Amino acid sequence: MILTFAVSGYRSLRELGLPLDRLNVVTGPNGSGKSSLYRALRLLADTAQGRVVAALAAEGGLPSTLWAGPERVSAAARRGEAPVQGTVRKERVALRLGFAGEDYGYAIDLGLPVQGGAFARDPEIKAEAVWAGESLRRDNVFATRNGPAVRLLDERAARSVVLQDLAPFDSMMTHAADPRQAPELLLLRERMRGWRFYDHFRTDAGGPARRAQVGTRTPVLASDGSDLAAALQTIREIGDDAALDEAIADAFPGSGVEIGVTDGLFEVGMRQHGLLRPLRAAELSDGTLRYLLLAAALLSPRPPSLLVLNEPETSLHPDLLAPLGRLIGAASRHAQLIVVTHARPLVEALSEQPDCRIHALRKELGETRVEAAEAPPAWAWPSR
Known part of the structure; x- marks a missing residue:
């Protein structure tokens, strides 16, 4: 450390x-x-x-x-x-x-x-x-x-x-x-x-995480999040599958994430209560997609010695900041984390985690x- x-x-x-x-x-x-x-x-x-x-x-x-x-x-x-x-x-x-x-x-x-x-x-x-x-x-x-x-x-x-x-x-x-x-x-x-540093997740309509991508085992999410689907499937197979389900349910009650594979192309799907089919990544809101990207980064089966997040609250609804704080707190048990943020609700959520040090500039x-x-x-x- x-x-x-x-x-x-x-x-x-x-x-x-x-x-x-x-x-x-x-x-x-x-x-x-x-x-x-x-x-x-x-x-x-x-x-x-x-x-x-x-x-x-x-x-x-x-x-x-x-x-x-x-x-x-x-x-x-x-x-x-x-x-x-x-x-x-x-x-x-x-x-x-x-x-x-x-x-x-x-x-x-x-x-x-x-x-x-x-x-x-x-x-x-x-x-x-x-x-x-x-x-x-x-x-x-x-x-x-x-x-x-x-x-x-x-x-x-x-x-x-x-x-x-x-x-x-x-x-x-x-x-x-x-x-x-x-x-x-x-x-x-x-x-x-x-x-690892994460600060440039694209969630716009042309973002790479919204498109089906060729997938290989991905224990470390790419800095641009382009291999999101493969990273989530890798967590399912060799990582903490239960922790991923818990993180999704904490942020989106009644929802779940599944990965579709067609001819080697991996694509994220999200099931939500009341819908008859999963929503594809191209249909997800910016905030929902960003939360999935952060979950894939924080639940990596191969945690680094240091992980730095720059303004992870971008595009997130205020209701998602408390679940994100709990997800970051859980990840800090396996890796040292530095979170740069100006979102007061996220700071308050993280301050409740053990071994948390806050630096106000x-x-x-x-x-x-x-x-x-x-x-x-x-x-x-x-x-x-």
Whole structure:
């Protein structure tokens, strides 16, 4: 389980550290930084896929994603007694992302390129670190990257250089993870690659989930929900069939879901009380289809270590938010969840679940801050 997520210098997230539990809810008004937090999580996951530089370039390059405020905000400015003013920068420009789990932690530091040219919008990876435990210290780090050099802690407890010419756009997570030399990096990379994000379910008339699709065993629902029918049938055969029925009955009393298969094409059907035939996916309302997509994602027979939902309440009737909260709570017993939402009824429903931690975000002088009584978790970034 991830215990801490940290981000620095990304959009409105000037310096943010979040303690995490089994079930985590990120909420706040529009413009408070929820979407930025979600994107930062996705960027961190992109590191394990070797896509973090490309993902930042797609957002307009590092300059467009960096914190746009001053490096320091005076106490007088925070009290409204003085204007917010820029100062001479003392620290290097950096966008930093990291997390610490129950066993390992990882952080990456991205900065501006040294040279221009055709790829001047691409950020460079300046430093990385992997350590054991909840926070980075000198005595618990076993893999570091500074510039092009990667050092690993060997069996004699000495740090040896295993790479000397790593490109500034390549991560040590993708180029130094080795089952013999660096099994911890390999384990951590594969764990991060297994994180799942759901935020772009299409439920419009042309959405792929509304059409019959060729089906194969699908323990993990696709990010766009195109293989919904196959994913639901897989839950029926090798997953928790009873939990699926319970989730459907909780949201739609007297209803049930069945999967039709014709010449290898799978299609969702939903039986409702009083109807003589099941409704096809093309006939379902946007909210009903979205709930089925969320159920398929949350009841996966192969749960990930981390599952992130971004505004799952979209298109849902308020009456469906309590059943969705119970479904998310049940899923959190098998996977760590982060739910980003501004729907107060869903927040209230999730707050009733065990091991739920709620983070309410707000903006202060353009900076995202967390309304919390507890102190932020201890955190240290790797040095360049």
